Amino acid sequence: MAWDYIFEGLLEAFKLIISGNPELYDILLRSIKVSGLATLYAGLIGVPIGVLLGLSDFKGKEFVKSIFNGLMGIPTVVLGLILYLFLAPAGPLGFLNLLYTTTGISLGQMILILPIVVSVTVNSIESIEEDIRYLALTLGADESQMMLKIIEEASPGILLSLIMAFNRAIAELGVALMVGGNIFIKGGEMNTRVLTTAIQMYVTRGEISMAIALGIILLSLVYLVSMIVNYIQRRWVEA
Amino acid sequence: MILLREVSKTFGDKVALRDVNLEVKEGEALAILGHSGAGKTTLLKIISALDTDFRGVYTFKGIDVKRDPGRVRKCITMVFQHPVMFRGTVFENVAYGLKIRGYSKSYIQERVEEMLESLGILELKDRSARKLSGGEKQRVAVARALVLDLDVYVFDEPTSNLDIENIKVVEGAIRGLIKRGKTVIFTTHDFLQARRLSNRMVHMEKGEIVRIGKTERILSDMFL
Ligand SMILES: Nc1ncnc2c1ncn2[C@@H]1O[C@H](COP(=O)(O)OP(=O)(O)OP(=O)(O)O)[C@@H](O)[C@H]1O
């Protein structure tokens, strides 16, 4: 009996996935878009910060690095709460009207994953041997050409940081739920329901098969991305 | 051309170079010999303007190297003791110096292939440089330096860890440079190599130059 309930859910879930249930795929696409944008923003801001930090040498550098390192593990619920307080109509940023929008989720997730992008970028820049700097210089590179070379050498690590960040963003619930609000109206244009908020909702409603189907999709997606990371590490990092 | 006056270098309280005075004229082939830890690599890095954190004065063609190391690095290149490869192919590695100098694609293609050919590694062109053997990497490192038309070429133990075949190729390349009137400075533990390639020689001990002069002279002094 106890197992039947899970197997039935699984069977139904596969049926939903294979039959191409439109609601399922609508949610999947939104998730990818929202977290993809978050990753893009985080990359645009975080990669330059990480590169500059990695290449520079100043007194408080280790301290700055430790701040980003610490922020990598911020609980998403807490971040979601903070963002809610700021973005709520009565909050200091309420006038931006970002609460319960996909843009709001993207920006929130960007804040969540920015420390990952910065930290991993810094580490990959710093892991480039000193010899590589000397090599570029002795072959005639000026300072900026040498820095470009170091960024190029670190590029697999930088790409890795973006992929890790995307995985964290798409799998998080706290920000998506509190900033997004899990809004879903059939055919609506303001929907904010994403994979994680949908799973949470279907479980509380007792619609186990939908929840399982979405869970499988999320897991496959995260797993697929991890496999890409693996591939990049094997093929490119060693090259 | 190269003029070092009272150059000293310390790492913490470890003295790596002490009051080094050295002049190298254009077209000279200078060998630097000395035990491990004598300060050879340290000296070459300073000569190549890769390390400007030293005491004393170093001028290259009248340029104060501490003031403008970038300009000096455009005229000197150094091949390191342990070959370092950029990510990417052998071709990309050898092309780098030409690329940043803004040469055209077709010119780079031609020059690089010519260079690889002359070092007997044309067939390695598209291989991943970091996956080569030690000897192959060393040939790539030499090609990467020689493809550039500069005033001074510095080699840090260019043939240690190489087999006979590779030694022949690398020495041949160095000899070619000397014939073309380029200034060459290299370190070695091999007296015979110093004799084969250089006309002047420096003998270093514990960070100091203890002997300097014509290679034949120094060698006979040392063995008497
Ligand atoms: N980055 C560094 N930090 C601290 N000490 C250093 C550093 N580089 C060199 N030294 C020290 O300076 C001294 C000279 O080193 P150097 O590498 O110039 O010797 P070398 O003559 O090239 O030796 P080898 O023949 O083994 O290559 C050594 O005692 C070495 O330990």
Ligand SMILES: [Mg+2]
């Ligand atoms: Mg050395």
